[in-house]
Amino acid sequence: MTSAIRIFARAVRKFESRTPLDQADRAALCKLPFDLRHVEANRTLLREGDRPAGATLIVQGLAFRHKVTVEGARQILSVQIPGDFIDLEVILLGIADYNVQALTACEVAIVPREAMLKLIDSHPRVGRAMWIDTLVDASIYREWIVNLGRRDSRSGLCHLLCEFARRLEVAGQSGGDGHDLSMTQEQLADALGITPVHVNRILRELDREGLVVRDHRLLRVPSWEALRKAGGFSDLYLHLDRRAAGPLGPPPARH
Amino acid sequence: MTSAIRIFARAVRKFESRTPLDQADRAALCKLPFDLRHVEANRTLLREGDRPAGATLIVQGLAFRHKVTVEGARQILSVQIPGDFIDLEVILLGIADYNVQALTACEVAIVPREAMLKLIDSHPRVGRAMWIDTLVDASIYREWIVNLGRRDSRSGLCHLLCEFARRLEVAGQSGGDGHDLSMTQEQLADALGITPVHVNRILRELDREGLVVRDHRLLRVPSWEALRKAGGFSDLYLHLDRRAAGPLGPPPARH
DNA sequence: CGTTAGGTTGACTTGATTCAACAACAGTGG
DNA sequence: CCACTGTTGTTGAATCAAGTCAACCTAACG
Numbered sequence: 001m002t003s004a005i006r007i008f009a010r011a012v013r014k015f016e017s018r019t020p021l022d023q024a025d026r027a028a029l030c031k032l033p034f035d036l037r038h039v040e041a042n043r044t045l046l047r048e049g050d051r052p053a054g055a056t057l058i059v060q061g062l063a064f065r066h067k068v069t070v071e072g073a074r075q076i077l078s079v080q081i082p083g084d085f086i087d088l089e090v091i092l093l094g095i096a097d098y099n100v101q102a103l104t105a106c107e108v109a110i111v112p113r114e115a116m117l118k119l120i121d122s123h124p125r126v127g128r129a130m131w132i133d134t135l136v137d138a139s140i141y142r143e144w145i146v147n148l149g150r151r152d153s154r155s156g157l158c159h160l161l162c163e164f165a166r167r168l169e170v171a172g173q174s175g176g177d178g179h180d181l182s183m184t185q186e187q188l189a190d191a192l193g194i195t196p197v198h199v200n201r202i203l204r205e206l207d208r209e210g211l212v213v214r215d216h217r218l219l220r221v222p223s224w225e226a227l228r229k230a231g232g233f234s235d236l237y238l239h240l241d242r243r244a245a246g247p248l249g250p251p252p253a254r255h
Numbered sequence: 256m257t258s259a260i261r262i263f264a265r266a267v268r269k270f271e272s273r274t275p276l277d278q279a280d281r282a283a284l285c286k287l288p289f290d291l292r293h294v295e296a297n298r299t300l301l302r303e304g305d306r307p308a309g310a311t312l313i314v315q316g317l318a319f320r321h322k323v324t325v326e327g328a329r330q331i332l333s334v335q336i337p338g339d340f341i342d343l344e345v346i347l348l349g350i351a352d353y354n355v356q357a358l359t360a361c362e363v364a365i366v367p368r369e370a371m372l373k374l375i376d377s378h379p380r381v382g383r384a385m386w387i388d389t390l391v392d393a394s395i396y397r398e399w400i401v402n403l404g405r406r407d408s409r410s411g412l413c414h415l416l417c418e419f420a421r422r423l424e425v426a427g428q429s430g431g432d433g434h435d436l437s438m439t440q441e442q443l444a445d446a447l448g449i450t451p452v453h454v455n456r457i458l459r460e461l462d463r464e465g466l467v468v469r470d471h472r473l474l475r476v477p478s479w480e481a482l483r484k485a486g487g488f489s490d491l492y493l494h495l496d497r498r499a500a501g502p503l504g505p506p507p508a509r510h
Numbered sequence: 511c512g513t514t515a516g517g518t519t520g521a522c523t524t525g526a527t528t529c530a531a532c533a534a535c536a537g538t539g540g
Numbered sequence: 541c542c543a544c545t546g547t548t549g550t551t552g553a554a555t556c557a558a559g560t561c562a563a564c565c566t567a568a569c570g
Contacts (some may be wrong), residue, residue, distance in 0.1 A: 039530090138393040139348070145330060198558055232326070239349075452527075452529095458549095
């Protein structure tokens, strides 16, 4: 049981940061049956067209969703961190429309689809929390659309770095002034819709300008403020404010 | 009452195409209180940062979501058609992270937030249907990310045209071999992340090649098959299959 | 140590932008 | 009915951001 708490702790915390859960909700979440697995970096966790028998929760490590065009170009769609389900939507949609790969070595918990559906049915607040979680995912997609469509690659990269830092910080991972983004330049390129060569040039440019300080794959950011400005970053779209919308309670306090 | 049925018919139909509802669910949906409004083309329906008091359903006409970068560039995020809520997520997230504008003159029904939340709480299947609807929205965002990141503008435009045609067809709007996309070249540009000048050139190129036949703002497509191929379009991501995931029933039949 | 994945760099090309002018058309008011 | 005005669409020439190709470097690792 202590083990189960460890597995679901991050997810529960994330859910509760946006909508209230009671003790029974938390307990039901932590009582979900699961199958714990270790997967190596780069291993595929889900393939487009799959009808998975369970939802996969990241306990430790990073993963990313991606699609491949008919011409063979890869586009990364999102990066998932510990506490994220990589395929929550597939539980309800039935079929995966994207691939998921481990970015780093991961520890994942696979929860059977039926158990998830049962939980959603029996604990509406948990279902609500999961819904909201998918809505925040969608909001991040929207921001990526802007990143790809209307920001030049320099701003796009800065924006991406700000997003990762902020999300990891909120999830209680690292934070601080630097972070290991674990992504190769090729993966960054596939997230930004550009070529690895160009990522390299921008990274060096940012380094030269002092916006980032690189040490192998580790990045230090001397001034988040400067990076935020360079990327036109505002974290509104991450919807980090606590209890944005209670079940039927009063509207959230303005401060 | 007949009026209310007309208002919600398309939404109900869309919901039911993906998850089962019973008579009580349908009735509850159609009993939602609403305020009917006409809005002119280009009028703003929702602004980033708004905390709207209701959800807005498009009864007739088209609208689009967009964001504007700090540099002032606009990126269109999605186009909503009759039967779509333009801001369903905002009911749960509390705050809008995007703008919505009417693309054409619209008839919209505004449903108070509390009524929506109450409906979701009292009719879990309806809540589920709405959740799935937002999941399909997210899936479309993912495809747009690929469009912007990894397809050249020619493929991107073809892909977009295929998507609109398919969605309108399923919604019972037009379909056929041609359609009025109602968008100016500037709006197409803002959806594709390119310039209006370039949209113009691609459109003429497609015309010259016989992929589309233009008559003012009306487009005829002689061969959808050819256009699909040019855009690398597959409609898997629209999740149009009926009843992908029942509430707790057996897994969907494979055929 | 050799192998391999990832990173770096330069020379050249290209898809898309920019700017600027003009044409087509719709609506408006005299 | 026509002149005026604004929006949308069209086109060419110059420019630029990013891509391509190809070589080489570096560090990790069995």
